[in-house]
Amino acid sequence: MFVAISSLSAADHLDSPSVQNDGRLDINDIYAFQSPQNADNVVLIATVNPAAGVFSPTDFSANGNYEFNIDQNGDAVADLSYVFTFNRTRRGRQSYLVRRNGSVYASGQTGQTVTTSGGAKIHAALFEDPFFFDLQGFQNGFQFTGDDFFAGLNVSAIVLEIPRTELGPDNVGFWVRTTDGGVPFDRMGRPAINTVLISSGSKDLFNISAPANDPANFGAQVANTIATLNGGDTATAQALTAILLPDVLTVDTSSSAGFLNGRQLVDDVIDAELNLLTNGGVTTDGVDANDVDFPVGFPYLASPN
Amino acid sequence: MRVFRFAGSGRLQRSFVLWMGACVSLAATAGEPDASTQSRSATRVASGAAYGDLIPTAQSIALFRQRIESDKDYQNRTVLGRLLLRQAREEDNLSAYAQAEQVLREAYRINPDHFATKFYLADALAARHRFDEAMQLLEPLHSQSPTDTAVLAALGDVYLNVGKMDQADELYAQLAQRVSGPVVLVRLAHSEQLHGQTQAAIDHLQEAVAAAEQSDLSPQRRGWYVWRLGDLQWSQGQFAAARDSFQTALQLSPDDTNAEMGLAKSLAALGDVDGAIERLQRTIARDPAPPALALLADLFFVNDQPEQAGQWLDKADLAMAEEAKIAAAAHHREYANLLADHALRPAQAVEMARADLERRPDVYSYDSMAWALYRNQDYVQAQQMIEHALQLGTRDAAIYYHAGMIKQANGDAVAAESLLNTSREINPAVMHWASSRPAAD
CATH class of the missing domain: 1.25.40.10 (Tetratricopeptide repeat domain)
Incomplete structure (x- = not known):
């Protein structure tokens, strides 16, 4: 069910509330990296709810699911799923349940770290937005000024740190999906794929389809877009497409390396992707780090603004 | 690469992707960032919101005004425009509608291709009843993105307001195929009401109220749906049901002037004109909304108190003017x-x-x-x-x-x-x- 987040009345009180999607189910970014505190652990993070509190409330949707999907054998089909469901906010907190492949895995409350007997740690809360990018400069014809457009904003995030062995092999694929009332809402693997390389007319299909079908559904479109970006180098575009699709964030959990190995909070994915997609034509946006330092320890995200 | 998602609704945001392709021709001229102007934008959105709430609108407005640093910044202007529209609706603040339109026009002038900017400018125009102009913006958006539910709803509403009922009904039907819940039910009810199918409209509004109750909408927002039901019930002479609906609306949203007016009308229609007058006077003391002044005048006329009625009628006349x-x-x-x-x-x-x-x-x-x-x-x-x-x-x-x-x-x-x-x-x-x-x- 869509939630009418918009304001209540209008110039005519009879006017119906606007139809708006629930930003709390809108995925911003996902991260996957070896735990800096324990090399035997891997950290999986999903941030949702862009500019939390501005147009969507600062909690998680009680009508949706937040799915952390793991592919263990490279076929872009989930072999493991950690599904988070939240109850309505009561007295400033939400209780939530985590199911792993359908079985209850953990439960807790937002704002508090949950530790399981198997050594997992979970934290769901409002955090400072860890993404950094000179969006304005990009949209002003790459006239970058080094201003981090996302500085000062907040997101809702789920942080899951688990023993690497719990995921199975060292090399896994990770993506996050949200659903709204059982209906697929958003999906994300690598940064930029959906937002840059999938046309607006295909986004609904992308969001409801499975990653395994990405090459067939979107391969030609993505290759064409990359070729446009890199000045017509179709061979490189096709090679990149084969790497970028299906949209799954691949990570070798035995390695502490960053992007393109998973994605760490400090990774400047913008510079990496600008460089990659423009064939070196543009190499940086001038924003090299988040405006706020990330904490060293779990949950690794900074407190909300 | 993530877009600036909150310059529009979820689906809407995806519609105005940062097309890097559009910038390829500029890539050759893009230089390194100007070191002399490098800065870390430090405008922080101090939450000021309890967990699960929205940041107070006035606070968000102030912060986004600060975020606009460049005369090319259509993103933050679009967000600011949305926030001003929200303020206008929350407070029935007429000047905020004008400000919203002004800042959204600035954003539109900077980037006339930006989907979300066009959508929210249309929203501002429709709120000011400039439906033709809103339509001129929304129809191309609908052609560009025929499944966008926000556009379906907004354009359907515009068609409804200008009497294009067939077109409105068509878009509402498409909307109903894609979304469910009170936002759709209330639109179906509105169309049915206009078509004279009032029982069907009441049924849909009761569904909307029940659906809103099951959702995590705020009490104030749930109260609007109950008010809407009460308003239709009153219009059909179902005074007791209307009274109950308005009382429920006020439990959810105390001090809601429209619900107070509805309750006053219901009480008067049920024979308690004195009680209605008393209640409405307390409401007006808090919020002298012109329709409330006019209603009070009518209640005094009904109560055979022409002198008081005339005084309130004069006030209503001036206020509405x-x-x-x-x-x-x-x-x-x-x-x-x-x-x-x-x-x-x-x-x-x-x-x-x-x-x-x-x-x-x-x-x-x-x-x-x-x-x-x-x-x-x-x-x-x-x-x-x-x-x-x-x-x-x-x-x-x-x-x-x-x-x-x-x-x-x-x-x-x-x-x-x-x-x-x-x-x-x-x-x-x-x-x-x-x-x-x-x-x-």
Whole structure:
């Protein structure tokens, strides 16, 4: 069910509330990296709810699911799923349940770290937005000024740190999906794929389809877009497409390396992707780090603004 | 690479992707960032919101005003425009609508291709009842993204407001295929109400209320759906049910002036006019909304207190005149109806009603026009207008009352009696109150 987040009345009180999607189910970014505190652990993070509190409330949707999907054998089909469901906010907190492949895995409350007997740690809360990018400069014809457009904003995030062995092999694929009332809402693997390389007319299909079908559904479109970006180098575009699709964030959990190995909070994915997609034509946006330092320890995200 | 998602709704945001391809031609000229201007934008969005809440609108507005640093910044301007629209609706703040339009026009001037900017500019225009301009923006957006639910709803609403019922119904049907919940149900109900299918409309509104109750909408937002149900119940003469609905709405959203007005009308219709007056006076002391002033005048007329009624009528007249100046089109109908109901300055009533009809040719504007023409003693044109108002079969007691009086003035007593009887059947309070006014024929 869509939630009418918009304001209540209008110039005519009879006017119906606007139809708006629930930003709390809108995925911003996902991260996957070896735990800096324990090399035997891997950290999986999903941030949702862009500019939390501005147009969507600062909690998680009680009508949706937040799915952390793991592919263990490279076929872009989930072999493991950690599904988070939240109850309505009561007295400033939400209780939530985590199911792993359908079985209850953990439960807790937002704002508090949950530790399981198997050594997992979970934290769901409002955090400072860890993404950094000179969006304005990009949209002003790459006239970058080094201003981090996302500085000062907040997101809702789920942080899951688990023993690497719990995921199975060292090399896994990770993506996050949200659903709204059982209906697929958003999906994300690598940064930029959906937002840059999938046309607006295909986004609904992308969001409801499975990653395994990405090459067939979107391969030609993505290759064409990359070729446009890199000045017509179709061979490189096709090679990149084969790497970028299906949209799954691949990570070798035995390695502490960053992007393109998973994605760490400090990774400047913008510079990496600008460089990659423009064939070196543009190499940086001038924003090299988040405006706020990330904490060293779990949950690794900074407190909300 | 993530887009600036919150310059639009979820689906809407994806529609205005940062097309890197559009920038390829500029890539060759893009240089390294100017080191002398490098800075870390430090405008922080101090949450100021309890967990699960929104940041107070005024606070978000202040912060996003600060974030606009460049005359090329359409993203933050679009967000600011959305926030100003929200403020306008939350507070019934007429100047905020104007500010919203101004800042959204600035964003549009900077980037006329930005999907979200065009959508929210259309939203601001529609809120000010400039439906033609809103349509000019929304129709291309709908062509560009035919499944976008926000656009389906907004364009459907515009069509409804300008009387394009078939188009509105088509878009609402498409919307209903894609989304569910109170936002859709209330639109279906609105269309059914206009088509005279009032029981179906009431059923859908009851569903909407139940669905809103199951959602995590705020109590204030849930209260609106209950108010909406009460409003329709009252219009159909279901006074006890309406009273209950308005009381529930006030439990969810205390101090809701519209719910207080609805409750006052219900109490009066059920015979407790003194109680209605007392309640409404307390409401007006807190929020002297012009419609509340007009309602209080009517209640005093019904209670045979013409002196007090006249004082409140004068206040309502002045207040609505002021609003009509500030908000122009958005309040013409309300003011035209006040003038016509009380036979005040008929020529001005016609002028107001005509201005409304030009922008919003729905059944209610034809009714306002007809009633104003009747007061101006132009009974032939009044008849033409009221026939338009009756065309859809909308079960509105005021429309049938006006139609009966116009028929009577045109010499058709039999038809007049039938129409007046229909008015009484739908809602007997309408004619009863009309007959209490000094302007009654």
